[in-house]
Every structure is written in structure tokens, then in C-alpha cells.
Amino acid sequence: MKAFILLSTFLFIGLVSRGQQTVLQGLVTSQNSPTENITVKILSLNKATKSNQSGAYHFNDIPSGSYDVLFSGVGHQNKKIKITVNNDTTFLNVDLISMEANLKDVVITGVNRATELRKSPVPIAVLAKKAMDQNVNTNLIEAIVKGVPGVTAVTTGPNVSKPFIRGLGYNRVLTLYDGLRQEGQQWGDEHGIEVDEYGIARAEVVKGPASLTYGSDALAGVINMIPYSPNFANGKLKGDFTTNYQTNNGMIGSSLGLAFIKNDWKFTVRGTGKTAHNYENKIDGLVYGTAFREYNFSASARVDKHWGFSKTAVTYYDNLMEIPDGSRDSLSRKFTRQILDDGDDIKKRPIVPDNELNTYGINPLHQHIQHYRFYNTSQFKFGNSDLNILLGGQQSVRREYNHPTVPQQAGLYVVLNTFNYDLKYNLPDFSGLKVQLV
Template identity: 80%
Template sequence: MKYILLSLLFVFSVNQLLAQNSSIKGQVKSNSLAVENITVKITGFNKSVKTNQSGQYQIDHLPAGEYTLIFSGIGYQTKKTNIVLTKEPMDLNADLLASESNLNDVVITGVNRATQLRKSPVPIAVLSKKTMDQNVNTNLIEAIVKGVPGVTAVTTGPNVSKPFIRGLGYNRVLTLYDGLRQEGQQWGDEHGIEVDEYGITRAEVVKGPASLTYGSDALAGVINMIPYSPNFENGKLKGDFTTNYQTNNGMIGSSLGLAYIKNDWKYTIRATVKTAHNYSNKIDGLVYGTAFREYNLSASARVDKKWGYSKTAITYYDNLMEIPDGSRDSLSRKFTRQVLDFGDDLKNRPIVLDNELNSYSINPLHQHIQHYRFYNISQFKFGNSDLNVLIGAQQSVRREYNHPTVPNQAGLYVVLNTLNYDLKYNLPDFAGIESTLGINGMLQGNRSKDATDFPIPDYDLFDIGAFYFAKKSMGKIDISGGIRLDRRNIQWNDFYVGTNQQTGFGEQVNSSYPGANFQFPVFKKNYYGLSGSLGLTYNISEKLLIKANIARGYRAPNITEIGSNGLDPGAHIVYLGNRTFKPEFNLQEDLGIIAYLKDADISLELFNNDIQNYIYQSRLTDANGNPVVIVPGNLTYQYQQSKARLYGAEISINLHPSQLKWLNLNNSLAYVVGLNKNEKLLAKQGGEAKYLPFIPPLQIRLEVKATAQKPIGIFDKPYLKIDGAFFADQNRFYALDNTETFTAGYSLFNAGVGSTLKSKTGKTLFDVFIQIDNIFNKSYQSNLNRLKYFEYYNASPNGKSGIYNMGRNMSFKIIAPF
């Protein structure tokens, strides 16, 4: 009885104490919009909560007294509020201001959870839609190249750009769409990224190994393309219509986007069409085989609840793109076209007529690339932790029609199916440490269909990796890093190719077929990778910081590097792989100094990258030094493997004088050197093999931009800009067997104007952008332009070899919101 009475007394006392406690609740907004994930902390108490999707918070069991509440969140200025709390519950709302400094910009790529740019030691660049709209672009990668120093692209005409980061590309750069890794046969030279450029609102670029988070194929970095997400008034249908016309190749682009919010649900849909005829330059005229037609369709639905959120999306990409081969008449240098399959004579092909060069019709020799994407991203909140799940399915269908006598017969026809999975658990903070456990990978299968050329076997791939990532802030120092282990299995069965007796073309056959060629013997292998990173950011002050990072990356050989043995008709190359290749590993050191001052933003980024088992392409020659020709009219390349080193720097100096707020001067420099460290090859071939292929030259970009600070009539903050891009000679190239040749430097000058037009009531009517690229119609060849090497003659009457880049191009773009 004594213990029962004591227990009742204790419960009564606790209830009395709790009855004397009070609570604080409220809503956090910014620009009249609710803000999620804002931390509300009471100083002196070990109590903090985060706002939900409606911006609401509540803190219970507080005794009466004086308190200081701190509202803080990524991308917003911290706000402190002093209060006196009585026994009565208090309602306290807060209105936060967005951070103006780019250092406080929020990134999600390569950092596992939303992080301020200043806190990440990994070099990350952010490109907004506004910046992309103010340039002439024929695809999204081209927009990123113009906006991010250190990013370049290998191109095959205006519709094909494969991103390179600091001299490394192909499968070494991992491209993501809304966090889902893009799987579309990246091994191909001659097709680009299957993404609607008008549907992307932001791009985040990680420069350096990101294998820790993503596994294989992020050895050079990551480009995450983030689609538009609505954030406006409930119950109203919103949208935008974009139209774009470019004069050089007559490109016409139109895109319609719609978005709707109803309570907890957000819906989006977008449809885009782009079409263009052949582009032109002063040397070649209209370049035959560079027309394209592209269609895009995307839709998404997202629901936000107290438990988290779930987003489901679907995209469809369809691209008809001509295949250039560069064949010409030897005297007039006019382009010719192939009309025969058997008995084709390069010197007797008919000349392409002028009306064909100007036509929007796609010629019979073309690629048809289709890409389907369906995925779900969900987050489940558990108090101070959360689980993030991404499941995605993709299908890439690639046909290359290269038979003029049978135009409906595809030379290459492959279907790639991929199932992606990604699970990340953000653990509760412990001793100020934010940590994440993750597991991700993919299941993939590639199959040839009704084709005549088989450059790669039908293969199956399974990829899995697990990682641990942690970060901690200690005063002025932010530290982050982690470790990862990967396993990739790739295998294929015996693959035979024979000749169809009726058509004379190749076809897939069984081993008993008469004259069957054993093209791909059975193969099965596991690749393992250990990767990780460690870095720190030292915040000298709010405006000045130093970043240092060291990372080990991993990449398993891709299918062409280990399995190729045949003609890729779209690339006009016969690829030969090596089944004994080992995975690539690199160790990269990064050092960055960043300052956001009153009148200038300055950044200096230095890097050094040592690579083991680096894989690259090299032309194949015989014992006499003559090119090996396996398929007439097509080059033969064999993959090689060696050590390599890349080092360089990027410098950005953006001036914005506080006394001249209308003026901005944006300047950047990017420099990279790629060295081949194959000692045996260097001893035998000397300087011809000293450098790596596809290394961009020194480049400098300068821009002067004037923006009105007040409306001028109906024009709201109109701008005028003039910019120049300067590329040095590239005399550091892989010259062995004429794989690459010297590329002369060049300068390009561009100009643009634009503005938002508003009605008298202040309503936005539309945005207009007018841009002229290559104002002086400069004739030039980029060393990263594959068309530079599309040449069939040792000499030509005008002394010019290969195909030149695009000439002067004027772009008119209008974006009308509604």
C-alpha cells in the first residue's frame, strides 16, 4: 500500500508540472510561401523541431519564461526572435529571407541530402534555367558547357553532345535525370543525352570522382538535370509556352508545360517538338547529314504528407537524326550521298542537291533513338531520420539505318532495358554528425534485334554497391567523407554472325549456320571497386573559404571496351575491345579558394588526377603504318589501357561593382593537361603518344552584361550582353597513327538582349531572348568535334580537311507563362 501511494503521488506531481507547461506553434514562410525543413531551435534547451510540408511546427512541454528562438534552413537567412512565454500556448509565425550569396545555394547532387554549397568540399557548380535561356543552345549539354568552366563536350553535329569534365568523358561522366542515372548506351560516340532541354529548371555539376555516392561511371563527375517542380497557389492551373527559332539550321522548337496543385498533390506535364535542317558554315556550306527531329513528352505527380512525400514520373524521348559521313566530290567539295550497299564507290557517289540540303525531311540514312523512363522517388520520415527510395525503369531503343537500297533495314538495332534501385537512410544526428547509409545499383540487359551489324554482344549486367557517408560542422570547419564497396557482374553467351543468303547482309545465327562467324565467345566476369572521399571546408569568414578534397573513384570497363568486335554504322568506326581490361581507379586531389566579396566573386580550383588502367581509343595500323581497314569506308579503332594523369585549373572572376549595380563582368578560364603514362608505348613512339585523346585546349570566356535596375516602359529589367570565347591551339594531342591532329585556336564573339515584358498592371506577359552566336561567322574546327575527322581525301582543292563547326547563328526565344 505504501508503494502504491508513493506511485500515485509521483504521477500526480508530474501531471501538475506538465499542466504548468506551455507550447509554441506557428508557420514559417518565405515570400508568402510555406517553407519545409526549417529547423526551429530554442537556445538553452536541447529541443528543436523541423517544419512540415505546410511550414508548420510545434514545441510542447515548455515552462513559462524568456526564450530565444532560432529559425534556420538551407538557402535562407537565419532569424532570431526573443519571446516571453506564459502559461498560455503561443502562436509565433516567422518570415524568412532567401540567402543572396551563391555560397548559400542548396545542392543535392553528390551530397546525399540537401546541403549548402559552402559546406561541401567537393567542387560543385550550379546552372539555373535563367542562365541557360540567355544562350543559344541546340541541346542541354551545350548549355551546360557554356555555363560551367571545366565542362566540355565531344560533338557530332548540333544535336549530339557528350559531356566531358576536366578532360574525361563517355562512361566516366554520370548523367542523372532527377537523381535517376541515365542509361542510354553511353558507349556510342554519335548520340547525345536523351533529355528535354526545355523541361530542365536547374543543372548541378560535380567536378571530380563521385563514386562514393553513385558507384561506377562517376569517375570524372556527375551532371544532374533537375526538372521543373511547381510551387504556387493551390487550385490554379499554371503553365508556360516556349518557342525558339535559330537561323543557321532553321531550328524550330516549341514546348508546352502545364502544372497544377490541389491540396497535397502536384501535377506536371510537358510536350516538346524540335526540328532542324542541315547546319552551315562558310567553308562547307550546308553540311549534309546533320538534320534532326526530336519529340519529348513528360508527366509527373507528387503527393506530400506528414510521413514524407512520393513522386511518380514518366518521360518519352524520340529523336530522328541523320548520319553524316563527310563524303564529297573531290573537285567541287560538294557533299555526296551513298546510294548503293554493294559496289559502292566513294568517288562516284551523286552530289547532294540544294533542295535536299535545305529540307527538313530526314534522309534514309539516319538514327532513330527512343528512350522511355518510368520512376518513383519517395521519402519516409521517422522523427529525426528518413528513408529515401528511388526505383526506376528505362528502355533505350537505338536503330541506325545505313542501307540506302533497303532503307527500312536497320544496320544497328539494339534494345537496352535497365532497372535502377537506390535506397538511402539518413540516420539521426549523433554528436553533431549527419550520416547516411546507402545501397544502389542496377539490373541491365541489352539485346540486338533485326540488325545487320553487331558491334557488341547481347549482355546482362548486375550492379550493386553500398556506402557510408558522414559530415560534421565544427565551428568554421565542415568535414565530410565516406567509403563504398561495389560489385559489377557482366556476362554474355556465345554469339554467332552469318551472312543472309538472300540479302547479303549480316544476321545473328546459331553455331550450325553455314559459314557462321564466332564473333563473341562466352564471357563472364565480376569487377570490384573500393572508393571513397575525405574533404573539408574552412570558412575563414562568411564571404571567404578554402576547400580541400581527396577522392578515389572507380569505373568498371564498359561493353565496347571489353566486348566490341564490329562496325558501329552511326559512328563509321569498327571498334575492337579487350576482354582482359581491368577496372579504372583514380585518385584526385582538389583545392579551391572561393570569395564572395562586395564587388566581386572569385574562385580558384586546382586539381590533380592520377588514373590506373585508363582506357582510350587508338587507330589501328598494320606493320607498315597503314590504317587497318576491316569495313571499307570506315576507320578501325582498338581500345588501349595504361596509366594516365590529368591536372589543371579553373578560375572565375565575376565583377559586380556595388556603385554600378547595372554592370556585371563575368570571366572564366579552364585549363587541363592529359598525359599518357604508358612507359612502354612512350619509349617506342615518343612524343606521338605523350598526351591523351580528346583533351580540351586552354579556354577563356569573357562577358560584359548591363541590366537595367528599373523597368523601362513595359520592359522589366532588360539586359544587353556581349561575350567572347577564346580557345588556344591544341598542340598537346594523341598523334599516334593520326588518331588526332593539331587544332588551331580560334575566337568566337557573341551578343544578346532580353527582357521580361509586363502589362500596366504588373502581370508578366512573356520573356524574350535574342542572341547571336559567332557574330563574325568565324570558320573553325573544335578539337572535340568528331566531324573534323570525316575526310576521305589526303588533299583537297581548297586546302581544307574534314567538316567545320557551325557558322553564324541567331536565336529568337520567347517564353510565355500563363
């Protein structure tokens, strides 16, 4: 009889606990008017949704308990409310304060953990996607140079730019992709950063020494390139298509991205292609050996749970770039090209025909850059602290085809394989702790 009573008690407790999946819903207003597109997030559960045109929002299957609910939206002050959910349906209405001019400081991740800009001890500049698109460029580094003061670049052709921060560059500037160190022959100036500019949502630039945090490569600063992460209603598929054309070198660039959210999962995929013929300047006209062709592919999957999140991503970069040598005819000053290996006389090289200066084809003397990246970044929460783990593998391949008589033979073939790992345990923020000495 005692065993039967004990078993019945356990079954009853299990049924009650399964039945405690409740609903949280409410209405978001501002000045007593329904407000749409307000993000409503249950912080400890990593669940989020947006208010509709009527200002209403809705959560299903919320476990019973106490939660902090954050309401945020453009043009309104953030509001956090603590609520206890213990019924079948819980209602939480909120009225937000309109904020016309003074916006809150942007939250950046260019340091050890997410923090507000005013709390960062080092100067950090944040460049959003909108600002990048407003600056006409052929690669991501050019967009950063135009949008962030104190950052310059060394360029070799239209598709190669290496960042410099306050006069220092190459191995003294660390570049990150989604927090992963960019490893790809960064010591040279004849190849750029192997990143798809169309897939970057924002760039964070740490201007100043950051070697204590990131290592010796960050002597001048850090550039962190953060890819797009979807944030919209559950069960929807969204996409974007971007194309641009530049008259100087006839560059044609197109990029297609798709994003899908299903419950706790977020998926993204993007494909990009760019091609250009030789660029033109006022003195030389079309400069022979400056055409390029670039392809990019990336995909990611992320899951958000109550314990944190985990994201796995893969990227592929492929770039064919011609190698300009600048040789010219002594009389006409027109560009010439090399056709011999042995016995090559720069004074006797043939002149490049005009029809080859304006073509999208890649000439035999070129370099082929490929970059493969696979990584996983995860965060595990333990109360007010968290453990961050980053694992990644990269392969950078560089070939230089500089034999005009044997164009299929690479004169230089360099392969760089790297494995990256990073573990960080962030303790709770004790900035507001007050200590009284007695």
C-alpha cells in the same frame, strides 16, 4: 456503469482530438512594411504557402502541437521560429531583415543528401534555368558547357553532345536525371543525352572523382539534371510556353508545360518538339546529313505528407537524326550521297541537290533513338533521420537505317533494358556535437 463511464471517456477524447484542428495565420513585414511572396513553411508537416500583397499568410487544419516555422524569400534573411499551436486560431507575425547584397549559399543535392555548398567536400557547380536560357544552345549539354567552367563536350552534329569533365568522358562521367542513373548507350559519341532540355530546372555538376558515392562511372564527375517542381499557391494551374529559333540550321523548338497543385499533391506535364535542317559552316556551306527532329513528353505526380514524400514520373524521348558521311565530289567539292549498297563507288556518287540541303525532311540514312523512363522516388522521415528509396526502369532503343536501297530496314538495332534501385538511410547531422574527454 463502469463500462458506460469508460466508453464516454473514449468518445470525449476522440471528439476533443478531432476538434484540435487549428488555424495558423499572421503578417510578414520587413522594416515594418508588408512583404509579399515570402515562403512560409511548417517544416515537420511539409506545408507551405506564400504571403500575399498585404503580407498576410494563412494555414488551415493544423494539428495541435509544437512546430518550427521557416520564413524565407529573395532579398531577405531566413528566419525560423518555434511555435506551439493549441487554440482555435494562432497568430504569428514576423519582421524579416532585408538582405541587399550577401545571399546565402545555395542548397545542392549533388551529394548523399541536401547540404549547403560550403559544407560539400567536393567541388560542385549549380546551373539554374535562367542561366541555361541565357546561353544559346541546341541541347542541354551545350548549355552546361557554356555555364560551368571545366566542362567540355564532344559534338557530332548539332544535336549530339557528350559531356567531358577535365578531359574524361563517356563511361567516366555519370549523368543522372532527378537522381536516377541515365542508361542509354553512353559509351558512344553518335547520340546525345536523352533528356528534354526545356524541362530541366537546374543542373548540378560534381567536378572530380565521385566513385565512392556513385560507382565506377563517376570517375571524372557527375551531372545531375533536375526537372521542374511546382511551388506556388494551392489550387492553381500554371503553365509556360517556350519557343526559340536558330538561324544557322533553321532550328525551331517549342515546349509547353503545365503544373497543378491540389492540397498535398503536385502534378506536372510537358510536351516538346524540335526540328532543324542541315547546319552551315564557312567552308562547306550547308553540311549534308545533319538535320534532326526531336520529340519529348514527360509527366509526374508528387505527394507531400508529414511522413515525407513520394514522386512518380514517366518520360519519353524520340529523336530522328541523319547520319553524315562527309563524302564529296572530287572536282566541285560538293556533298554526295550513297544510293547503292553493293557496288557503291564513292567516286561515282551523285551530288546532293541544293533543294535537299535546305529541307526539314529526314533523308533515308538516319538513326532513330528512343528512350523510355519510369521511376519513383520516396523519402520517409523518422525523427531527425530519413530513408530514401529510388526505383526506376528504362529502355533505350537505337536503330540505324544505313541501307539506301532498303531504307525501311535497320542495319543496326540495339535495345538496352535497365532496372535501377537505390536505398539510402541518412542519420542525423552530428556536425555540431561537442564531446568533452575527461
